[in-house]
Amino acid sequence: RLETGQQKVRAAFMLFLYTLFGSLFMLVSFITIYLASGSTDILVLSHMYIEPSAQRLLWLGIFLALAIKTPLLPLHIWLPLAHTEAPLAGSILLAALVLKMPIYAFLRILLPILPDGSHYFTPLVYTLCVISIVYSCFSTLRQINLKSIVAYSSIGHLAICVLGVFSNSVQGIEGGIYLGLGHGLVSPALFICVGILYDRYHSLIIHYYRGVAAMKPVFAFLFFIFILANMAAPLTANFIGEFLCFLGSFHRNPAATLLATSSVVLVASYSIWLYNRVCFGSFSPYLKPLSDLNRREFYVLLPLLVLTILLGIISNIVLDCLHVP
Numbered sequence: 001r002l003e004t005g006q007q008k009v010r011a012a013f014m015l016f017l018y019t020l021f022g023s024l025f026m027l028v029s030f031i032t033i034y035l036a037s038g039s040t041d042i043l044v045l046s047h048m049y050i051e052p053s054a055q056r057l058l059w060l061g062i063f064l065a066l067a068i069k070t071p072l073l074p075l076h077i078w079l080p081l082a083h084t085e086a087p088l089a090g091s092i093l094l095a096a097l098v099l100k101m102p103i104y105a106f107l108r109i110l111l112p113i114l115p116d117g118s119h120y121f122t123p124l125v126y127t128l129c130v131i132s133i134v135y136s137c138f139s140t141l142r143q144i145n146l147k148s149i150v151a152y153s154s155i156g157h158l159a160i161c162v163l164g165v166f167s168n169s170v171q172g173i174e175g176g177i178y179l180g181l182g183h184g185l186v187s188p189a190l191f192i193c194v195g196i197l198y199d200r201y202h203s204l205i206i207h208y209y210r211g212v213a214a215m216k217p218v219f220a221f222l223f224f225i226f227i228l229a230n231m232a233a234p235l236t237a238n239f240i241g242e243f244l245c246f247l248g249s250f251h252r253n254p255a256a257t258l259l260a261t262s263s264v265v266l267v268a269s270y271s272i273w274l275y276n277r278v279c280f281g282s283f284s285p286y287l288k289p290l291s292d293l294n295r296r297e298f299y300v301l302l303p304l305l306v307l308t309i310l311l312g313i314i315s316n317i318v319l320d321c322l323h324v325p
Contacts, residue, residue, distance in 0.1 A: 022065030059117030137266030164245030172248020179241025
């Protein structure tokens, strides 16, 4: 079994260690800003002048904490462990809320308060994002744990969000926010689907599953829609978010954006492989013909499905709100 007590303790320790390490640097940066300015009000600080050399040091301290929480390579080790060992509710909260906090902090703290530092370190951010995107895609192809597959895919999607935000363009920032919102719907839905399988068969190993579609057609259909959304297929929220991120970042750094767009093919590769391995093929001798989705599970997934498709068709619901003065 993967869910041993020792591995849970290790996952919790890694989460605590990485978070504490990054938080210390962020705290030192915030204290320094307060001592120099006498205020922690974001609006006041955004209109204050800070020396470029000081901005770079403060930027590094804050960015380190946010890069851990995003996470970007090489600060990502805690996320797959935390997702794998966490209960379903923990994985949902982590994917839907915790991983979106850095995107907000980039937009509210780094870009407006430390603009010179953000401009100076943009090449570094783009390099980390491209490496994170490509690495996470290839790592996902090598995973055998269903939760690890979804966790590693989150690293790539959030790196695309950061790529768009640091383009400092209207399209890129809109795309970063929109993709964060779409990922906050799709990733929890995939974790719920994995939790449904685990609830019935008590295994997260992908080789355990085969031919699920024949026994659970409703589950297979909903799982397929969320797999398409994870691939950023058209008519889903992730498609609009990724398109805007790549559009904004292309004007800033075409070479990095072209490398990042390799994720379109790589994400499709592991997503199709995941769905084909779980839902198609001959019946697995380990699977008993248990029930399809019950009413509670269906009504949990239904709002996520509706919002994912609705935001993929009518994007102005969100984008118009971003332009309100």
